[in-house]
Amino acid sequence: MPEERDHTDLLTVGMPVHNAMPYLPEAVESLLSQSMSNFRILAIVDGSTDGSLAYLTSIRDERLRVIEQQHLGITYTLNRLLRLCETPWLVRQDADDLSMPTRLEAVCRAIDAHPDAGMFYSNAAYHPAKKSLGLFRCTRGTPEQIRRVARSGYVPAICHPSAVLQVDKTLRLGGYRPGLACEDADLWWRMALAHDIHFIPEVLLCFRQSSTSLSSRKLRQQALHGLYVQYLLLSSLEGRPAAQLSVVEKELDTMLAATPLQAKEDLRLFNIYMGQGQRLRAIARLAASAASSPGYFFRRLRDELVPRAAIANGLSPALYMQRKDILWPQHLPS
Numbered sequence: 001m002p003e004e005r006d007h008t009d010l011l012t013v014g015m016p017v018h019n020a021m022p023y024l025p026e027a028v029e030s031l032l033s034q035s036m037s038n039f040r041i042l043a044i045v046d047g048s049t050d051g052s053l054a055y056l057t058s059i060r061d062e063r064l065r066v067i068e069q070q071h072l073g074i075t076y077t078l079n080r081l082l083r084l085c086e087t088p089w090l091v092r093q094d095a096d097d098l099s100m101p102t103r104l105e106a107v108c109r110a111i112d113a114h115p116d117a118g119m120f121y122s123n124a125a126y127h128p129a130k131k132s133l134g135l136f137r138c139t140r141g142t143p144e145q146i147r148r149v150a151r152s153g154y155v156p157a158i159c160h161p162s163a164v165l166q167v168d169k170t171l172r173l174g175g176y177r178p179g180l181a182c183e184d185a186d187l188w189w190r191m192a193l194a195h196d197i198h199f200i201p202e203v204l205l206c207f208r209q210s211s212t213s214l215s216s217r218k219l220r221q222q223a224l225h226g227l228y229v230q231y232l233l234l235s236s237l238e239g240r241p242a243a244q245l246s247v248v249e250k251e252l253d254t255m256l257a258a259t260p261l262q263a264k265e266d267l268r269l270f271n272i273y274m275g276q277g278q279r280l281r282a283i284a285r286l287a288a289s290a291a292s293s294p295g296y297f298f299r300r301l302r303d304e305l306v307p308r309a310a311i312a313n314g315l316s317p318a319l320y321m322q323r324k325d326i327l328w329p330q331h332l333p334s
Contacts, residue, residue, distance in 0.1 A: 007108045011039040011164075013091045013099075014081035016074055017056070018046040020095035023208065024055055030098040030206075032061060036105045039063065040087060043095075044080055047071025052095070075183045079175045085167050094161040098127060098206040107164050110200050117143075118169045118195025124159040126271055127206035136162075136207050137303055139311045143196035149310070150192040153234050153317035155226070160184040162205040169195050179245065181218055181225040185313065189233045209272045219265055220256075227252045227259075230314040231327060240328045251326050258315055260296035263289045267300060 013031055017024065031041055041064045045053045056066045067084070069077070082090060091107060093099060103122075110120050124136040136159040139146055149156050163184070173190050176183040191197055228245050231252065235242035266289035273282035290297040303311050320327060 007036070008038045009040075009087050010108065010111065011089050011091055011104055012085045012087045013039060013041045013093055013104075014078075014085060015041065015043045015093050015095055016046055016077040016081065017043050017048060017052050017095045018071065018074075018077075019048050019050045020052045021050045021055065023096035024052055027093065027095050027097055028056070028059065028064075030101075031093070032059075033101060034099065034104045035102045036108065037063075039091075039104055040065065042081060042084060043067070044069060044077050044084075046073070046077045075176045075178045075180070078183070082165070082167055082171055082175050088167060090165045090167050090170075092161050092163045092165065093205070094208075096208045097161045098208075100204050100206070103204040106200060106202055106204055110164075110198060114196065114198050116196070117198050118166050119191050119197045120164040120200055121158045121162045121197070122200040122202055122204035124162045124205040124207040125203045127208045128276075135203065137300065137311060138162075138199075140199055140201065143198055146197045146199070147192050149312045150189045150233065151237065153230070153237060153320075154312035154314040155185050155230055155233060156188045156192055156197070157311055157313045158184070158188050159205065159207055161207065166195070180229065181222045182229055185226060186229045186232060189229070189236075193236070209268065219268075220261065223256060223259055223261055223264075224249070224252055226313060227255055227315065230317075231320060233314075234317055234320050235328070238328075240324075243327070243329070248327050251323055255315060255319060255323075258319065260293035263293035263296045266292060267297070 043056055043066050045068045047070050138158055139156040146156050177186050180186055232242050266285045270282050270285040
């Protein structure tokens with residue numbers, strides 16, 4: 001029989017917490033009931049005004065460490081999780097999502113198989129699952145296929161709370177870049193170009209969608225920042241100096257017209273309403289998505305039914321190159 005590996009002090013689950021009740025207990029319980037027990041949990045309570053802190057401090061489990069701070073935002077909190085992590089690997093989880101019972105065990109197997117990786121991530125199912133439209137849309141493939149997505153000018157699509165980060169490698173890349181509404185996507189392309197990212201083809205996370213979530217409330221801003229993240233990627237690939245968001249924001253905003261923003265929002269609401277059991281409202285949103293952008297709707301359906309490594313986020317890089325004189329001016333404002 002193969003020698004059993006000791007995974008003590010290998011994993012820390014990092015959880016940013018901001019007004020996470022009433023979902024927080026379910027999220028924490030999904031960790032405390034894992035099939036393996038030798039891991040740590042680091043929860044940073046980011047200025048919560050509900051009962052999140054009281055709940056966490058009531059838990060008597062030596063694996064859990066709770067830190068309270070004033071409200072400083074998600075990017076600061078994520079970077080603090082990385083800096084305070086005392087194990088080589090940080091497992092991401094949001095305070096309203098659930099880890100499957102064997103998630104950390106599967107992560108350890110993946111690390112054993114690929115100890116030099118920079119990052120792992122897995123499939124994620126929507127929660128609660130009441131006939132929602134399949135799994136979270138993500139890039140699937142080998143590390144080289146994922147790297148090829150980034151090198152072609154597109155951003156790998158990854159469910160953020162499914163990610164497992166090698167702490168030292170992530171910090172050397174600069175961690176999460178501040179000032180972005182999609183700080184995760186910006187890290188994915190940097191990680192893909194520098195280190196191997198391994199996809200674990202199992203559903204290890206249940207991802208909760210809510211009409212009050214940050215991504216739902218700031219969909220347009222996230223879309224705009226997503227274009228800026230792709231701009232940063234293309235700047236790196238082309239060896240061009242990237243302008244600050246404020247310099248190129250107006251031009252990127254005009255490019256939003258090429259994105260099926262309304263169709264995306266309708267499809268997101270379809271999943272949310274299905275999860276809530278509101279079938280008629282869900283069907284209405286599904287129909288609205290198909291009507292708003294039939295091309296996007298059927299591409300999304302194809303991505304779900306015929307998974308391909310080429311799944312990625314972003315516009316055609318050619319659209320950026322058509323605007324290169326505006327997006328990459330010779331003399332950038334100081």
